[in-house]
Amino acid sequence: MHHAYxxxxxxxxxxxxxxxxxVKFIVALTFTAVVVSLPRTSLSILTCxxxxxxxxxxxxxxxxxxxxxxxxxxxxFILVLALTCPLYDRTPVxxxxxxxxxxxxxxxxxxxxxxxxxxxxxxxxxxxxxxxxFSNLLTGLHKLGVxxxxxxxxxxxxxxxxxxxxxxxxxLRARDGRKLTNLGFTAELKIAAAMLGSLLIRSIDSxxxxxxxxxxxxxxxxxxxxxxxxFRRCDLLFTLSAASFLFGLHFFIKPIxx
Amino acid sequence: xSKAIEIENFSYEYPDGTLALCNICLNVEHSQxxxxxxxxxxxxxxxxxxMAGFVKGTGKVFIDGLQINKKNFKKIRxxxxxxxxxxxxxxxxxxxxxxxxxGPLNMGIEAEKVKKRVTEAxxxxxxxxxxxxxxxxxxxxxxxxxxxxxILSMAPKIITLDEPDGSLDPRNRKNLIKLLAALxxxxxxxxxxxxxxxxxxxxxxxxxxxxxxxDDDVKKIMSDSKLMTEHGLEVPTQFKNGNYHNFKx
Numbered sequence: 159m160h161h162a163y164x165x166x167x168x169x170x171x172x173x174x175x176x177x178x179x180x181v182k183f184i185v186a187l188t189f190t191a192v193v194v195s196l197p198r199t200s201l202s203i204l205t206c207x208x209x210x211x212x213x214x215x216x217x218x219x220x221x222x223x224x225x226x227x228x229x230x231x232x233x234x235f236i237l238v239l240a241l242t243c244p245l246y247d248r249t250p251v252x253x254x255x256x257x258x259x260x261x262x263x264x265x266x267x268x269x270x271x272x273x274x275x276x277x278x279x280x281x282x283x284x285x286x287x288x289x290x291x292f293s294n295l296l297t298g299l300h301k302l303g304v305x306x307x308x309x310x311x312x313x314x315x316x317x318x319x320x321x322x323x324x325x326x327x328x329x330l331r332a333r334d335g336r337k338l339t340n341l342g343f344t345a346e347l348k349i350a351a352a353m354l355g356s357l358l359i360r361s362i363d364s365x366x367x368x369x370x371x372x373x374x375x376x377x378x379x380x381x382x383x384x385x386x387x388x389f390r391r392c393d394l395l396f397t398l399s400a401a402s403f404l405f406g407l408h409f410f411i412k413p414i415x416x
Numbered sequence: 417x418s419k420a421i422e423i424e425n426f427s428y429e430y431p432d433g434t435l436a437l438c439n440i441c442l443n444v445e446h447s448q449x450x451x452x453x454x455x456x457x458x459x460x461x462x463x464x465x466x467m468a469g470f471v472k473g474t475g476k477v478f479i480d481g482l483q484i485n486k487k488n489f490k491k492i493r494x495x496x497x498x499x500x501x502x503x504x505x506x507x508x509x510x511x512x513x514x515x516x517x518x519g520p521l522n523m524g525i526e527a528e529k530v531k532k533r534v535t536e537a538x539x540x541x542x543x544x545x546x547x548x549x550x551x552x553x554x555x556x557x558x559x560x561x562x563x564x565x566x567i568l569s570m571a572p573k574i575i576t577l578d579e580p581d582g583s584l585d586p587r588n589r590k591n592l593i594k595l596l597a598a599l600x601x602x603x604x605x606x607x608x609x610x611x612x613x614x615x616x617x618x619x620x621x622x623x624x625x626x627x628x629x630x631d632d633d634v635k636k637i638m639s640d641s642k643l644m645t646e647h648g649l650e651v652p653t654q655f656k657n658g659n660y661h662n663f664k665x
Contacts, residue, residue: 165550169549169553291510291511291548291550292510292550293509313508313509313510314508316510317507317508317509317551317552318508321504364504367500367502368508370468370470370500370505371498371506371508372508372518374468374470374497375518375519375522375567375570376490376493376494376519376522376523377522378490380522382522383521384521384527384530384531
């Protein structure tokens with residue numbers, strides 16, 4: 159396999175890695191909800207919120223370059239959304255930063271807020287995924303009451319997405335090995351459709367074989383697992399620290415900056 | 417005493433009408449190591465699926481004296497463990513521990529005993545200390561060993577393996593042979609690698625186009641170069657040069 163894993167650093171060992179998956183999930187979820195609900199012109203407070211995920215990434219020894227690389231990978235979708243804001247909202251606003259004062263439009267403010275919120279919440283998500291093994295996250299979600307069917311689906315998605323990516327790479331390589339010239343848009347589209355079809359058939363075949371493997375090991379539709387999660391003192395400490403951080407920003411820092 | 421596997425006049429056709437298995441009669445004794453050999457499309461994998469009850473044809477299949485039917489399906493799962501050709505199909509859980517524990521948990525075994533079984537199974541296949549690894553982080557040889565561990569943790573009497581040596585390098589193949597040789601269970605191994613089959617098995621069944629062509633001692637069948645060549649196979653290295661023996665004569 160030649161592709162990078164999103165959970166590449168989840169198998170490291172650090173105080174953050176050792177925390178209960180449930181705690182990290184709840185903190186990340188609450189953090190995301192708080193950041194998303196911030197007012198649309200709250201750029202300065204966003205930088206304060208960014209301190210949280212940055213601290214987790216540093217304590218978890220996750221390279222910031224890795225985090226930003228993944229943010230860059232998914233940012234085109236948000237960029238399109240953010241860059242449309244200045245087009246439809248041109249209400250002028252005055253912006254002050256220390257001694258500097260300038261005028262801009264509300265659309266640009268919204269654009270930067272959307273991008274800021276996206277970066278901060280993505281950092282939180284990457285911090286969660288990079289410091290928690292997916293299996294622990296699934297066990298945590300199960301313990302938090304997420305339906306078993308969804309857990310199974312997520313488990314399969316995580317397990318087979320890499321195999322699917324590999325299959326796609328193999329098909330692309332096979333095509334590149336025999337493709338000597340550009341065949342034109344229609345022909346290329348036909349080839350792409352055939353490749354996608356082949357990938358779909360392979361996936362269906364795999365699903366059938368996995369079903370056989372599951373039945374062969376006594377699976378009758380009931381999902382059983384052994385939980386390995388424990389809520390310890392360090393989890394309580396982390397929860398309290400995260401709560402103090404969010405509480406402090408919301409009630410003390412936010413009123414000053416807004 | 418009942419045999420490990422008894423197959424009586426079993427036939428199976430694919431949905432498109434192609435004959436996959438025709439009138440198969442086969443008895444396998446307990447603790448026997450049987451190699452199912454034959455060219456591609458001979459029906460080896462289908463026969464293994466039939467032994468596990470995954471293909472339903474005409475005729476009867478008995479596992480340790482129990483006939484395969486809906487009523488006995490659960491019991492048969494605990495008697496016969498199937499290891500599929502592609503380990504990625506066999507390893508479907510997020511961690512190795514969960515994968516090896518999957519079978520015992522479905523058998524209704526309590527958590528502590530399951531943990532013990534998982535540890536033992538992983539130790540047997542040489543993957544101790546790797547329980548928390550994700551299957552996609554394992555090498556091809558480790559995946560193959562892990563796939564066998566998922567079966568061993570269920571402690572079946574019979575194990576079927578479909579092309580277990582596929583895509584393994586010589587070192588990993590050697591490790592696999594060592595592992596399989598140490599297993600006390602009845603082994604049914606479908607393979608196209610004659611050297612592998614000759615090393616591991618004590619009995620061979622040659623299948624071609626859904627028919628059993630020959631069923632005898634490994635050496636007798638595999639040293640018959642005419643028979644092997646006729647069915648698109650080759651004589652393994654250990655039976656070449658002077659070891660030739662024609663069992664038909």
